[in-house]
Amino acid sequence: MGGDVNTFIQQVPLEYFIILCTLLFCLGVLGVLLRKNAIVILGCVELMLNSVNLLLAAFSAYSGDGNGQLLVFFIMVVAAAEVAVGLAIIAMMYRNTKSVDVSIFNKLRG
Numbered sequence: 001m002g003g004d005v006n007t008f009i010q011q012v013p014l015e016y017f018i019i020l021c022t023l024l025f026c027l028g029v030l031g032v033l034l035r036k037n038a039i040v041i042l043g044c045v046e047l048m049l050n051s052v053n054l055l056l057a058a059f060s061a062y063s064g065d066g067n068g069q070l071l072v073f074f075i076m077v078v079a080a081a082e083v084a085v086g087l088a089i090i091a092m093m094y095r096n097t098k099s100v101d102v103s104i105f106n107k108l109r110g
Contacts, residue, residue, distance in 0.1 A: 009061040017058035024051035038093065038100045042086045049079045 024047055031044030053072045060068025090100055097104050 009058060014058060014062055017055060021051045021055040021058075024048075024054075036101050036103055038086075038090045038102050041102065042083065042090070045086075046079060046083065049075065049082075 028044040028046075028048035028051065031047070032041050035041055035044065053075055056068050056075075057072050060066065060072070093104070094100050
C-alpha cells in the first residue's frame with residue numbers, strides 16, 4: 001500500500017508541489033505578520049510547518065528515500081508540542097487579560 005502512495009505522488013509533477021508549498025508558506029507568513037489574534041497566528045505557524053512537511057515528503061517520494069518521510073514524522077511531533085505550549089500560553093493570556101490580541105504583549109515589557 002505504501003508504494004501506491006509514492007507512485008501517485010510521482011505522477012504529479014514536482015513543480016506543482018513546489019508551487020503549492022510556496023503559496024501555503026507565503027500565506028502562513030502573511031497571516032503571522034498581518035493578524036493580531038494569537039490563535040490565528042498559531043494556526044498560520046502550523047500552516048507554514050505543514051507546507052514544509054509536504055514539500056519534504058514530496059522530495060522524499062521523488063528520490064525514493066524514506067528518510068525524508070521519517071523526518072516529517074519528527075517535525076510533526078515537534079509541531080504538536082509547539083501547539084500544546086502555544087495554546088497553554090494563549091489560555092493564560094486570556095485568563096489574565098480576557099483577550100487573545102497579541103498587542104497586549106507590549107504591556108508586559110514595562
